[in-house]
Amino acid sequence: MKYVTTVNGKSYEIEIQADGSLTVNGKKRSVDFRELAPSMYSILAENISHELTIEQRGDEIEVLVRGHLYSSQVLDERALLMAQRTGGSIGDSKEASVKCPMPGLIVLVPVEVGQSVTKGQTVVILESMKMQNELKAPRDGVVQAIHVQPGQSVEQNKVLLTIS
Amino acid sequence: MSEQRTIKKILVANRGEIAVRVIRACRDLGIPTVAVYSEADRTSLHVRYADEAVFIGAPAPRESYLKISKILDAAKQTGADAIHPGYGFLSEKPDFSQACQDEGIIFIGPNPHSIARMGDKQAARETVKRAGVPVVPGTEPGLRDEDILALAPTIGFPVIVKAVAGGGGKGMRTVRTPEELPAALATARREAESAFGDGRVYLEKLVEGARHIEFQILADTHGNTIHLGERECSIQRRHQKLVEESPSIFVDPDLRRRMGEMAVRAAEAVGYINAGTIECLVDKDKNFYFLEMNTRLQVEHPVTELVTGIDLVKEQIRIARGRRMGPTQSLMEPKGWAIECRINAEDPYNNFMPSTGKITSLNIPTGPGVRVDSGVYAGFEITPFYDSMIAKLICWGEDRGEAILRMRRALEEYTIMGVKHNIPFHQNLMNSFSFIAGAFDTKFVEERFSMTNYEDVPSEEELETAAIAATLFAHRQRQLASQVVTRGERDTSNWKWVGRWERMHR
Numbered sequence: 086m087k088y089v090t091t092v093n094g095k096s097y098e099i100e101i102q103a104d105g106s107l108t109v110n111g112k113k114r115s116v117d118f119r120e121l122a123p124s125m126y127s128i129l130a131e132n133i134s135h136e137l138t139i140e141q142r143g144d145e146i147e148v149l150v151r152g153h154l155y156s157s158q159v160l161d162e163r164a165l166l167m168a169q170r171t172g173g174s175i176g177d178s179k180e181a182s183v184k185c186p187m188p189g190l191i192v193l194v195p196v197e198v199g200q201s202v203t204k205g206q207t208v209v210i211l212e213s214m215k216m217q218n219e220l221k222a223p224r225d226g227v228v229q230a231i232h233v234q235p236g237q238s239v240e241q242n243k244v245l246l247t248i249s
Numbered sequence: 250m251s252e253q254r255t256i257k258k259i260l261v262a263n264r265g266e267i268a269v270r271v272i273r274a275c276r277d278l279g280i281p282t283v284a285v286y287s288e289a290d291r292t293s294l295h296v297r298y299a300d301e302a303v304f305i306g307a308p309a310p311r312e313s314y315l316k317i318s319k320i321l322d323a324a325k326q327t328g329a330d331a332i333h334p335g336y337g338f339l340s341e342k343p344d345f346s347q348a349c350q351d352e353g354i355i356f357i358g359p360n361p362h363s364i365a366r367m368g369d370k371q372a373a374r375e376t377v378k379r380a381g382v383p384v385v386p387g388t389e390p391g392l393r394d395e396d397i398l399a400l401a402p403t404i405g406f407p408v409i410v411k412a413v414a415g416g417g418g419k420g421m422r423t424v425r426t427p428e429e430l431p432a433a434l435a436t437a438r439r440e441a442e443s444a445f446g447d448g449r450v451y452l453e454k455l456v457e458g459a460r461h462i463e464f465q466i467l468a469d470t471h472g473n474t475i476h477l478g479e480r481e482c483s484i485q486r487r488h489q490k491l492v493e494e495s496p497s498i499f500v501d502p503d504l505r506r507r508m509g510e511m512a513v514r515a516a517e518a519v520g521y522i523n524a525g526t527i528e529c530l531v532d533k534d535k536n537f538y539f540l541e542m543n544t545r546l547q548v549e550h551p552v553t554e555l556v557t558g559i560d561l562v563k564e565q566i567r568i569a570r571g572r573r574m575g576p577t578q579s580l581m582e583p584k585g586w587a588i589e590c591r592i593n594a595e596d597p598y599n600n601f602m603p604s605t606g607k608i609t610s611l612n613i614p615t616g617p618g619v620r621v622d623s624g625v626y627a628g629f630e631i632t633p634f635y636d637s638m639i640a641k642l643i644c645w646g647e648d649r650g651e652a653i654l655r656m657r658r659a660l661e662e663y664t665i666m667g668v669k670h671n672i673p674f675h676q677n678l679m680n681s682f683s684f685i686a687g688a689f690d691t692k693f694v695e696e697r698f699s700m701t702n703y704e705d706v707p708s709e710e711e712l713e714t715a716a717i718a719a720t721l722f723a724h725r726q727r728q729l730a731s732q733v734v735t736r737g738e739r740d741t742s743n744w745k746w747v748g749r750w751e752r753m754h755r
Contacts, residue, residue, distance in 0.1 A: 086724060086727075088720050088724070090716045090720045092716045092719065093707065093712060095716075097716040097717075097720075099716065099717065099720045101720070101721070107721075109716070109717065114717065118718065118721045123610075124609065124610040124666065125610070125612075126722070128718050130713075130714050130717060133714070135714055135718075138610050138612070138664050138666055139718060139722045140609055140666050141726070146719040147666065148715040148718050148719050148722075149664055149666060150711055150715055151661045152660055152661040152662075152663070152672060152676055153673075153711065154673070155715040155719075157715060157716060159719055159720050159722075159723035186602050186604075187604065187633055189633055192443075193439075213605075213633040214594075214634075214635065214637045215444060215635065215636055216603060216637070217436070217439075217440055218603065
């Protein structure tokens with residue numbers, strides 16, 4: 086089975102044979118990969134030993150190696166073909182939204198509909214974990230809609246505000 | 250008042266890692282414990298470790314952990330004759346210490362009078378000033394905005410806006426120009442109002458290039474007041490401490506002696522009993538100013554424990570029972586070096602945004618010189634109701650270098666998955682030349698530290714290993730998935746199929 090795996094923006098072509106042997110970008114690698122406990126793995130790659138924690142999170146696979154967390158995408162041949170056909174850049178719309186990063190309470194929305202904002206400008210103040218967090222505009226634009234008001238409790242991932 | 254009292258059962262009026270820490274000291278002493286918990290904390294670690302646990306209300310602190318009547322009811326219901334308040338919540342509320350006294354319950358901490366005197370920052374400044382302790386210039390508390398705006402130029406910018414009832418950086422803002430002051434006052438009042446129910450603020454001159462150095466105090470009812478050396482807490486962000494160490498690389502024996510004497514004087518000025526901390530600012534020329542006294546156990550108390558060998562919670566309990574404290578003299582020579590990293594559920598790559606959710610994997614470092622005070626476990630759900638600090642990693646070494654190397658090793662071993670956390674920040678900090686050289690002040694993290702400066706560039710080999718591991722992980726999952734599909738050609742379970750087949754043939 087052939088895979089293309091992307092880590093930190095770098096792509097690797099990895100092929101796994103039926104007998105379990107493995108090549109990376111065409112070069113043979115001797116790898117011993119064992120599951121130790123849920124999410125916990127040991128890998129011996131050319132005798133180099135690493136303990137790894139691996140978990141699937143959405144479309145990505147998170148790998149923790151020696152305190153470094155890598156998010157990786159693993160595409161098999163079919164998925165790769167599909168991605169190439171759709172051209173990759175779907176959903177690059179003109180609108181940007183500010184989503185709620187965690188559940189909390191809206192303290193203040195210091196902008197108005199129609200107001201222009203610059204990237205990095207505070208658009209919502211959210212209280213969570215006893216802290217007031219300033220949520221910033223992801224890019225320059227005009228506030229198109231505000232979906233919340235001060236005093237309102239909000240769930241994670243709720244769209245708070247859209248900028249066009 | 251040096252009558253001796255017995256303590257048969259201790260209620261811990263707190264949650265998280267500090268509740269676990271206090272329960273551990275009680276278990277060491279053979280004293281049964283009672284935990285209290287809100288709706289959000291039924292499955293928290295402190296409930297698991299305590300002998301008894303009492304439900305006290307809704308998740309919001311003011312409905313549970315801040316509700317004096319509910320805590321006292323829980324104590325009466327379980328027959329607890331003493332209460333340890335931990336830090337935060339009710340620990341520095343004189344009303345609570347008073348209410349315990351009125352109910353005949355021992356409050357493991359200072360009397361209401363000392364909490365009130367030190368809790369009112371202005372009264373505290375006046376009191377210690379009279380005892381000959383230097384303080385930072387500032388305004389009275391509780392002034393209206395107009396008065397504060399008028400007084401600000403006489404103190405001189407930059408100034409710092411502080412909440413009268415403050416602590417932990419809440420309701421604090423640094424202001425460099427008169428124009429920024431009105432907005433800063435508004436934010437500080439709003440934060441103070443929501444965190445402490447008291448929106449009063451005051452101004453203080455900002456001492457530039459200052460280091461935050463504090464002294465641990467212990468005082469018993471037999472007239473002994475001593476200090477246990479300093480802790481340096483200059484590594485902070487938005488006035489939240491992130492890393493603490495003891496001793497401080499900046500403090501020489503002479504400064505330790507002078508500051509220690511000052512700290513003991515300040516504590517004695519309010520007739521302080523039990524464990525407390527005198528916080529100071531120290532400028533480049535080693536001039537020091539009293540900042541405030543924290544009338545409770547500090548988050549960072551473990552670094553002092555590791556360089557003194559003293560269990561501060563046990564001493565607190567001993568003092569509350571009216572006994573003489575264990576140590577008899579102030580500490581002049583700390584043993585080795587200890588560093589603490591606060592592990593917060595905050596994303597250092599995204600402006601330290603708090604992160605909530607379930608901890609899916611957790612592996613806690615161990616080995617020589619490593620201590621972890623944790624309030625979480627694998628499978629625990631971090632809720633948005635409380636502080637984002639989930640654990641403390643404390644490392645000890647013969648000297649500062651060894652402590653840093655051990656901290657690096659322990660941070661590498663520490664695995665937390667499922668929520669974002671600040672371990673990468675600590676790893677970068679432990680690599681930074683400024684930290685290693687001890688060249689930092691309280692503004693270092695905010696003004697001169699960046700997550701990219703000291704980020705290890707991942708080695709080719711490590712990247713490839715991660716890619717191989719991710720691929721093998723995905724490959725196995727796909728194989729498992731395909732097995733599940735091929736197993737039942739009938740799209741229903743075999744048992745169900747057999748049942749139907751049998752019924753059909755009846």
